[in-house]
Amino acid sequence: MQAQTSRDSAPPGRQALIWQLLSAALSAVTSGAAAPTVLDCGGGSGSFAVPLAQAGAQVTVVDISVDALATLQRRADEAGVGGRVHAVQGDVEALTDAVGSGGFDLVLAHGILGAVDDLPAAFAAVAASVRPGGRLSVLVANPVAGVLARALAADVSAALAELRALDTAFAQPGPDAVRALCRAHGLLIDQVHGIGVFTELVPGRALEQPGAREALDALEFESATRSPFCDIAARVHLLARRPAG
Structure with missing residues (x-):
């Protein structure tokens, strides 16, 4: 099965760049007739889980909030992908108990690492869920x-x-800590992007002008890997992979 993406299913606004990166990662792990498997750790109400399911993936979302998971399932049903989205109540620090280990093509850990009590243990559980040849998408504050x-x-x-x-602050869940943890768990970092270089700085009223939102998206795309702009982004997205061999 080839992953299918569309502008209709893509998250809007400041998440547009992350969605583009996830779409490319999903395509990279998709081969043959089997649907790619995705694990969204702390994925909440499904801002990425539902679009990924619409793109052809089987998505498991682990979240501690019953209310968020209920919203997720409702959104998935309304989008016609309820059968492709699986909600699991659980804590990322006990991720292996919830979903096992090593079985996912693409794993998302977006914003969740900053909320855990034991960063090394939580990251170890997240990393263990990535199959050989799979990808790990991490989003952390800068x-x-x-x-x-x-x-x-x-x-x-x-x-x-x-x-x-x-x-x-090396022990904090920033980009440097994630790089070190990836190395410790046998993951190779392929891409690093700054997310939200300008979005937090542009007044909301400025985006009411015709074409302003499209221009802001383009500005974010083009500055995401361009120093010094990417170095001061509000968040950092790291895409890592587990070698297939």
Whole structure:
């Protein structure tokens, strides 16, 4: 089965770049007649799970919130992909208990690593769910952007404190920590993109102008890997793979 994507199923706005990256990753792990399998850790109400199911994947969403999973199932049913979306209540730190290990073509860990109590243990469980040849999509906050946000909010003391903390924040779920954890679990990082370089800075009223949203999307796409812009993005997306051999 070849993964099918469309503009109709793609998440809008600031998620457009992430969706493009996920679409490419899904295509990379799709071969033959079998539907690719996707695990969305902490996927909530399905902002990516439903479009991925529409693209032809079998998607399992693990989330601690019963309400979010109920919303997910309703959205999936309304989109006509209820049979392709599987909701599992569980904690990412006990992921193996919920879904086993090693069986997924594409695994998403978007924003969830910042909410766990034990980052190494949680990441180990997430990494174990990626099959050989599979991909891992991780989205984390960028601590550099946090420093800039504090300064722009005129809280210069907090900005200084966060700047100094960058040297000792390796244990936090930032890009450097994710890179190290990927290496420790045999995952190779293929791509790194800055997400939200300009979106947080552009006033909402500016997007009411004709063509402004399309221009902002293009600006985000073209700056996502271009230094120094990508270095100050609000979030960082890392795409890793487990070698097939």
